[in-house]
Amino acid sequence: MRRKLTLLLLIILPSTLLVGCATQYDEAFFEEAKNKFTPEESLAAYYYSLLLLFAFQDDKGMWHADYRALTNRDVLATVNSMLSDIDNILKSKFWLRLVRRLELEQPLLRKEAILRYIRERLAFRELMIKFYKLIGEAVPELKLETNNPAYLNGGGSYKPTLKSTLREEGSEKFDPLILWPTVDLRKFKFVPTYISEAKREGKLYKLGDLFLFDEEKEVKSLYEIAKNQTPSEKLEKVREGYLIRAFKVIDPEIPNKKQVADVIEVFRVFEIKLDQETLIYQREPQPFMIGYRGLKSRSVNVWVIDIDRPEETGYGIPNEVVTQVNIKVPRDLITKEVQYAFLIKYSRYEKPKEKREIPEETEIKLEIVRAGGIKVDPWEYSEEGFKVPFVYKEKEQEEWKFRVGVKLEEGKILYVEKIWYRKGVREKFNLKEEFAQKEYLDAKVTNKILTLHPKGEFSIEGHVDLFIKPLPFEITYEVENNLVIIRDENEDGIFEKRRVIAK
Amino acid sequence: MLKQSFKFAITILFILAIGGLSVPPEPVQFTSSPQVFYNPSNLPHLFLDLRAPKETLERIIEVNNLFSSYLIPSARRFGKFSNLHPSFRFVLEDKEVKVLFLDWIELELRGEKVLKYNPPNQLPQLFPQNELEKLKRKLTQDIKIALNELWKILEPENIEASILDKLVKIYGFEKRKLLEELDKEIQIENYQVKVREILQIPKFEKKDFLPDLIIVGELPFGILGAATLSLEGAKRVVFYSPLGWRFDFIMGKPYILMHELVHANTQIQALPLVYYFHAEMFAELSMLMADIYPFELFFHGYLEPVRRAVWNYFSFDVREAAKQIFSFSTARVYTIDEEKFRKFHIMVQEIAKELKRFVKERLYPEFYSHPLYWVAFNTKLCQSYAFFDLFMGLEYEPTILDGAENTKKFLLKHEKVILEIAKKALKKAGEKKETPEKLEEELSGFSFCPQDLVWWPVHVFPPGKAKELINSLSWQELKLFLEEAFNLFEGGDSR
Numbered sequence A: 001m002r003r004k005l006t007l008l009l010l011i012i013l014p015s016t017l018l019v020g021c022a023t024q025y026d027e028a029f030f031e032e033a034k035n036k037f038t039p040e041e042s043l044a045a046y047y048y049s050l051l052l053l054f055a056f057q058d059d060k061g062m063w064h065a066d067y068r069a070l071t072n073r074d075v076l077a078t079v080n081s082m083l084s085d086i087d088n089i090l091k092s093k094f095w096l097r098l099v100r101r102l103e104l105e106q107p108l109l110r111k112e113a114i115l116r117y118i119r120e121r122l123a124f125r126e127l128m129i130k131f132y133k134l135i136g137e138a139v140p141e142l143k144l145e146t147n148n149p150a151y152l153n154g155g156g157s158y159k160p161t162l163k164s165t166l167r168e169e170g171s172e173k174f175d176p177l178i179l180w181p182t183v184d185l186r187k188f189k190f191v192p193t194y195i196s197e198a199k200r201e202g203k204l205y206k207l208g209d210l211f212l213f214d215e216e217k218e219v220k221s222l223y224e225i226a227k228n229q230t231p232s233e234k235l236e237k238v239r240e241g242y243l244i245r246a247f248k249v250i251d252p253e254i255p256n257k258k259q260v261a262d263v264i265e266v267f268r269v270f271e272i273k274l275d276q277e278t279l280i281y282q283r284e285p286q287p288f289m290i291g292y293r294g295l296k297s298r299s300v301n302v303w304v305i306d307i308d309r310p311e312e313t314g315y316g317i318p319n320e321v322v323t324q325v326n327i328k329v330p331r332d333l334i335t336k337e338v339q340y341a342f343l344i345k346y347s348r349y350e351k352p353k354e355k356r357e358i359p360e361e362t363e364i365k366l367e368i369v370r371a372g373g374i375k376v377d378p379w380e381y382s383e384e385g386f387k388v389p390f391v392y393k394e395k396e397q398e399e400w401k402f403r404v405g406v407k408l409e410e411g412k413i414l415y416v417e418k419i420w421y422r423k424g425v426r427e428k429f430n431l432k433e434e435f436a437q438k439e440y441l442d443a444k445v446t447n448k449i450l451t452l453h454p455k456g457e458f459s460i461e462g463h464v465d466l467f468i469k470p471l472p473f474e475i476t477y478e479v480e481n482n483l484v485i486i487r488d489e490n491e492d493g494i495f496e497k498r499r500v501i502a503k
Numbered sequence B: 001m002l003k004q005s006f007k008f009a010i011t012i013l014f015i016l017a018i019g020g021l022s023v024p025p026e027p028v029q030f031t032s033s034p035q036v037f038y039n040p041s042n043l044p045h046l047f048l049d050l051r052a053p054k055e056t057l058e059r060i061i062e063v064n065n066l067f068s069s070y071l072i073p074s075a076r077r078f079g080k081f082s083n084l085h086p087s088f089r090f091v092l093e094d095k096e097v098k099v100l101f102l103d104w105i106e107l108e109l110r111g112e113k114v115l116k117y118n119p120p121n122q123l124p125q126l127f128p129q130n131e132l133e134k135l136k137r138k139l140t141q142d143i144k145i146a147l148n149e150l151w152k153i154l155e156p157e158n159i160e161a162s163i164l165d166k167l168v169k170i171y172g173f174e175k176r177k178l179l180e181e182l183d184k185e186i187q188i189e190n191y192q193v194k195v196r197e198i199l200q201i202p203k204f205e206k207k208d209f210l211p212d213l214i215i216v217g218e219l220p221f222g223i224l225g226a227a228t229l230s231l232e233g234a235k236r237v238v239f240y241s242p243l244g245w246r247f248d249f250i251m252g253k254p255y256i257l258m259h260e261l262v263h264a265n266t267q268i269q270a271l272p273l274v275y276y277f278h279a280e281m282f283a284e285l286s287m288l289m290a291d292i293y294p295f296e297l298f299f300h301g302y303l304e305p306v307r308r309a310v311w312n313y314f315s316f317d318v319r320e321a322a323k324q325i326f327s328f329s330t331a332r333v334y335t336i337d338e339e340k341f342r343k344f345h346i347m348v349q350e351i352a353k354e355l356k357r358f359v360k361e362r363l364y365p366e367f368y369s370h371p372l373y374w375v376a377f378n379t380k381l382c383q384s385y386a387f388f389d390l391f392m393g394l395e396y397e398p399t400i401l402d403g404a405e406n407t408k409k410f411l412l413k414h415e416k417v418i419l420e421i422a423k424k425a426l427k428k429a430g431e432k433k434e435t436p437e438k439l440e441e442e443l444s445g446f447s448f449c450p451q452d453l454v455w456w457p458v459h460v461f462p463p464g465k466a467k468e469l470i471n472s473l474s475w476q477e478l479k480l481f482l483e484e485a486f487n488l489f490e491g492g493d494s495r
């Protein structure tokens, strides 16, 4: 029997593929396979490819999910993406309002904290992977303290047997144990196996210590003083410096003449003034920077960096592994420009703060502006331009009679000032284009030397004229109890605006 | 910044009712002297014109009639909130649930209290006050049924045990030690968090399926139900449209409600994890499992991955079967071959039975023992159901190429070629394609992979029509509607 039905609706009949905004794996697979296989064969091949890539077979031929088929970075990327989802919800005014109505804000913040925690662990593992790869050794396995053999601990019958070209990512693989808080990450010390073995066998020797106080660039051998001191909270840190210590693996069986270090540790050291006469030296318990020689390198080239200070929670857990510089002996760190900049960068490094702008409800303001209201412009204008009516810059030999000031606000340098103090004239300069775009953590002046600390880059230091445009955009001077400001806004050297302010 | 509208809030059951969109809106007329409709039955007025046949084919015909008679033009509109909507509360499993009847209003007419059924853009109807009691009774009943049915088909205690077994096997803990481990609390920033919560391993409780608020009111496009995605500790909302309720009446069980209750459960569909797997398929699979209606498999857009896997692993070509049963004479008229229907129906029931076992014994335990790993997997493949496709392979031998043996021979022979193709495909996965502008505008800033709830309109609307439909959606109206709905939490009992 056949029945006829009127259909007012569109039934979505099975289609081979879903449509979407980005290419899916299956879609790409079928596209690639269409010239080689029939549709049925393609389908079988597609499902089989998932097994080949992401599962393994045991002795009995049973397939099991392989939780190590992805890389650590794959998982990290997804956690990052989830964090940005939460961030996207919480920073939209509209959604935040709804979220608050549903009392979802607190749970979201809690979830965000958990995801951040997971991200830190994954990032740590990523760092471990990077470190051992650079050194040229195998990445240490994570282990749970359990009694029974489990396939993740290398026991049991779950042994991956399948080898495929795609799965040779080896040490970069994700290890699900990284997510278990029971696996204590502080146990992993980022020490190459060849070093820890040498240490155990008594073959690691200290090459020497080097002190440096960077402000005056002095090198003192004061380590013995520091060693006998106990830290006290009342003490004031006066100057910050570094203790650089080098080690070498010396094996009597292997003749080795070169005094090239295998390990270089850099500690922060503080010069502390106890009273008018007594200075003591104190160092942080752990180095903030340790360099190791990679197995294929002739100098120390792999640097483990812990930017946290002892009082911060992340202290003792590395934040970065970098390979920007090569160093053979400790002295290289202070005598070579690039190496020195590297040292300064990480010792003064400040972590970028994660801060979300929580949208506020727009405030409703009432503002009535009457037509024809009085318009006031405090500036006078002149086509030929205004000038400082007296000589304030001395001749060449007295060129140095100015001081330098710098104004930094919210990461932007608003201006650099030259203050001609004898005549009370201030010139304000903009930074040159190449420096103006950057965001700065700090800016300091010592005499005429300007030191800028761009975010996420090496600090730059040099004579002030290196950084500023040749002409000032504003000059302030005083005449007869009036403060006069002249300004050049189009950088043509003509100060077209003037403003007089009574003192 | 009014973005991520859909990303956050709405998951929509969208099986039907797309075709009617091209019908122009009917002018709305109100009668000048309203008549109160007398309803002698114990059933609410919504169900008086419907039948609930036991036989599947009869049901399909009845459902078809329901959607055919439904005035789809009105479906573009959202209901309007006022303070006249009746509401009530009930307690189930120690949880208080509030219900608001958005499409009804309590009025006084000639000194008498009446209930007005007033869905958007449809003719209003008046009922005596006791109609409200009938609605309340039926809804309370249906929620109870939905909850018990879900609990019965999923058997969450067994799923939980399977998850633990899996973890024991993989990590080598003893079971007691594992439970201790999962309950260990650690300090994360200002929070005390259990290991279980970090690893997102669910613990099932009946009450977690219950939302805090159920809004009964028509939704645009003939959407049958919707739910907010949420997190433990927040208020959760389920939208249940009278159309969906009527659909459930015909089916004999509250399927739509069950589907939405799965979304409402934050143990299994928590933010933001839920964006990274085919949460709709999970919700819909529980409906497929609830016997009697395995015919979902033929039509439901959310079950597309299931259909494909069924073809590969069970040799059953759903698309071909559908073609043989339903033949279209014109675009809107089809005939059903009853003989074929009965033949395939038996097969589909077999499949549903097998899938039931698969879902409980493989899908849930595998996914929820390592949820973070599997969502990363989906992201890598840019495919929200990739985990499902893989799990099917862990459980079954493919049979598509003339039986298991032949298929296996073929695959082993072509292993190298398959890996080459796979390598290329993996590289291509995640490449961005064209997106309807309107959707891009509303959702910019969100990741395109894997595609699931966030981008649902793109893969739920039929290809070719998606762009037009998405652009015609009134985002502003949707936002207003949600805002008013969630405002109900501030006003407390006043509404």
Ligand SMILES: [Zn+2]
Binding pocket: B011, B012, B013, B259, B260, B263, B280, B283
């Ligand atoms: Zn849904």
